[in-house]
Amino acid sequence: MDFEFTEEQLMIRDAARDFAQRDLIRDVLERDAGSIYPTEHVKKLAELGFLGMLVSPEYDGGGMDTISYVLAMEEISKVDASVSVIMSVNNSLVCYGIEAYGTEEQKQKYLKPLARGEKTGAFLLSEPEAGSDATSQRTTAEDKGDHYLLNGTKNWITNGNTAGTYLVIAQTHPDKKHKGINCLIVDRHSPGISVGPHEDKMGMRSSDTHSVMFTDVIVPKENRFGEDGFGFTFAMKTLEGGRIGIASQALGLASGAFERAVKYAKERKAFGTEIANHQAIAFKLADMAVKIENARNLCLKAAWLKDNSKPYGVASAMAKYYAAEIAMDVTTQAVQIHGGYGYVKEYHVERLMREAKLTQIYEGTSEIQQIVISRDILK
């Protein structure tokens, strides 16, 4: 067993850290306050190659391993989870899905621009009445011979308006239930697509979240993944990898808040000494550090399994479940350590706390992860 990172992995971590601490920090508070999409930062993410870092160089990606991805996601999420979610969805849901299950034609046409960051992608699974219960898809992809006719509404779609490429999960054969579901690659600008207003969210406010409506949208048959009815399996398999991204994001929110809490505790004085010298605060910091270390190890273990082509579904569920739970806990404690200052926006920790909440909800709620883990234990 080797706990050392390679020189290249450290270089990627440092590149992500420099980008976050130099660029993202400059306007993160304004973007959060105004729900402003980070257009320039996404452009830079693309230039640096982070948007397609996991994709093979053969398809214009960075060809980096999942360990490096965890390190980069953590560093970016320490400062701005609205940006890291764009990176996570593009890499581990959209690009991964196309690279793992797409045809050569699909990869040439859709994966390459996504890996280069010329376009971003969106993964359209959730519906107004189908969140955790992803088998109950109301969106339909009616088989019309040489094409599908897509109708329905998708909800909570990250990159919903800005994406150029959608991966849409829809029901083709309702009688076959989840075995009748397909996943289609859809051009965002196809006729019949309308995008709802920007969601006014609690956190991750500068990411681009919308509902998307499809009305008689024609999708060529060659845009389907795999055999007819493969869509549900496709979605579940792709989400396994997606969980590593969101787990690493939750980890970054926790470690970002922790770093701020440590700094503050060493500066702020009460009762004649720095508050870090009070056991009430020091022990809180110790507990936070242990939780973060555990979450990091779970993320890296899941990444290592994926990089070594071993099953990682349960490991990524454990990482996502635990990291999200401790992110909520650690960010809340960071606000507590900051006292009144923690409750004002200037000190960042309240924002990290608001953002942490979403990691318990999206890409599989904590309860869904508990189902995945417990089913594996009890099988």
Add this chain to the structure above:
Amino acid sequence: MKILVCISNVPDTTTKIKLSADSKSVDTSGIQWVINPWDELALTRALELKETTGGAIEKVTVATVGTAEVEPTLRKALAIGADDAFRVDINPQDAYQVAAELTGLIKANPYDIILCGIESSDYNGSAVGGMLAELLGIASVSSVSSLSVVNGEVQLTREIDGGKETMVSSLPFTAIVQKGISLEPRIPSMRGIMTARAKPLQVVPSFGTESLTLISGFKLPAPKAACHIVDGENVKDLIRLLHEEAKVI
């Protein structure tokens, strides 16, 4: 034209410096090493020139003097965009030794433009660039804040007291560059990190130089004194504290 950027491997600028037990060296355990910030800006400008002068700059090389431990710093420079790298294999003991070793390297591998940061952020000696130019017997321009190639001619701007001085230099020359030479250092891209694997990093044996100085000891500055905040209306308290504690009145 070929550009050589001399790179110094320094502790990250946020490092809390600790000394060895005998105070004759810095305890390097746990230190994160980075490219000296001024050298990183010099490298950025060299790459900008290569990209924007339509082939006038043929190659950008980086070089450092140090043991194998400094190689990650050189590979970062390659990931940022340098074409190749040299490491002179010796642990240098002072600025003269660095300059003398680089002199040996450059005599064997001539460059037209040699860029050095105005100082390194660890020892702050501000000595290597000037010594290097002298040992090579070439022109040296100090405090350079702008470097450009105009119609095949190299133009430099220096900061001088109360203004700026612009000059051209014959080749080869050494430019000792300061902040302003480029806006901010580049972050290596995934592609850069990937291609750095295949770029040449040549290790050259020492040229047998010796240091001229010996460090007899380091001393850390006194810790910052605690800050007393005195209420604006308590002038008497303020005067008493300035007299009795700060002892400045």
